[in-house]
Amino acid sequence: MTDKENQPVVTQQTIAQNEAVENVLTRFARKEVIIPQYQRDADQWDDNKKSLFIESVLNRLTIPAFYFALSENDHDVSEVVDGQQRLTTLQAFFNNEFTLSNSDTCPYYGSSSHYAEKKYNDLDKVWQNAFRRYNLTLVTLPETIDLSLRLEIFRRINEGGTPLTGQDIRLSYYSQSDCVRFIQSVGIFDASRPGSKRMIGALGYTWPWQDNIKRAAEWQSWWQDTKVAIGQTASEMFLWYLISEHREKVDALLKDNAALARLKIRFRGNTDEVLDIVCAQFKEEDLNSDRPRLFPDLEDLKTKWFPQFAEWWYRLRMECGPGANVGKHRAIALLIPSLQKTFGSTAPTQDQWSCIGRFLKSSRETARNVLKVEFPDSKGKWTSQRKQLEAFDNVAAEIKKL
Known part of the structure; x- marks a missing residue:
């Protein structure tokens, strides 16, 4: 066995960091974070699923990590590999594009009187702050690994909602x-x-x-x-x-x-x-x-x-x-x-x-x-x-x- 074989397949560490929702959405608006054209239709969640996801953010419950990869064309741009449905849901709620489901039709975990049937702009400031400041976990894959290994890594990523x-x-x-x-x-x-x-x-x-x-x-x-x-x-x-x-x-x-x-x-x-x-x-x-x-x-x-x-x-x-x-x-x-x-x-x-x-x-x-x-x-x-x-x-x- 050579020295090259006697080491992990990936020699670089995968980078994981936390970033506030507000910062990620700002980068998304500036196209520094993008959903590539290849990605599937990001309209697969119904209103209840979107509302439960936003509730998790509002109540600081843990949600799955987002997986990014640096764009082949521009390393200042990150492509969303896994998590586009969650990202577009965050964006839509922040932009007041949908109203959270009624508590009688959606199985919220806690008391939802402060956010059920409300858009972002309707929330009290404490809830708006909780949303904007929520830390998302962003995982950026090593850029030096070869294509076959990248594909294998992606196949092993299983998102809590709909896996890739x-x-x-x-x-x-x-x-x-x-x-x-x-x-x-x-x-x-x-x-x-x-x-x-x-x-x-x-x-x-x-x-x-x-x-x-x-x-x-x-x-x-x-x-x-x-x-x-x-x-x-x-x-x-x-x-x-x-x-x-x-x-x-x-x-x-x-x-x-x-x-x-x-x-x-x-x-x-x-x-x-x-x-x-x-x-x-x-x-x-x-x-x-x-x-x-x-x-x-x-x-x-x-x-x-x-x-x-x-x-x-x-x-x-x-x-x-x-x-x-x-x-x-x-x-x-x-x-x-x-x-x-x-x-x-x-x-x-x-x-x-x-x-x-x-x-x-x-x-x-x-x-x-x-x-x-x-x-x-x-x-x-x-x-x-x-x-x-x-x-x-x-x-x-x-x-x-x-």
Whole structure:
């Protein structure tokens, strides 16, 4: 064992400090603390949850720490990695944008007569001071650790409210990529929410679903008010579709040790790492336009790959009924390239659609007993997931024979 190996993985200490709410909100207003465009919609708390959080601050109860990372572009700017919902709630209350819930509808811990049904400006001075002077714990991650380790650290952060998903995290690191931002935009399903408007407004082009009102409405209906929609799952679905569609190029990238070294990311055989690597490659290509591309550029995503995804998703949704439910989003994403390759512009017959729906509802059983295709379980390993992609091709081919 070398001296380098005989020491902690991270040699720098993580920095933790306390800072008053008022100071953090001032920095936030000055854009010295920012919520990057990649971040998920910060509108996931109802009025009671917001009120209970503000009550914790008013009564000096402990709340989870905020996790920051220095911006890659400007080290005087901190990006909020974890805690954006809490930060925007503090800002909204300080700006008198919402009223704390009535005590009869909200399970406050103590006597709430001094703050229930009040905005910040309605509070007595003692409560305003308690709010402004409350010390937030800010954790700033070491800037010298490599990308793979940063991703691993973020995966281990579990916020008391809604934990960051793997897709939240990878969108955070690769937000400088136009293609990654497009992938995120595809995942927006309710364009009317403030967070969605913020992201769409920053795109510089039309929200992908906007050109087809019928599909946009169905996309929203499919994801709205479902637990599976938490985080960036909808955008991850589109990313899975792209990986399935460009699987040979993904194979080449995973075997290219020089490319992985350039991306500063390790591949240990896990499926989630493949999603990280693909996003990292998109960013590498978008920021170095003079180099040959392995994956599609933004224009190709907008004019070719998204329209194909949207068309097949909508047809599956309309023709397959309960089988094409939101819980099957990954299977649908991985199946679409196989259907496109097998059927092309030819529409499946009613019997074929029925079999597709049956397969989505019970994939392994239908593949084995009806289509005579071996359909492996991915088990979180890329080698198994890669075999499954080929199985989707075989399933589509057998359905075409019906």
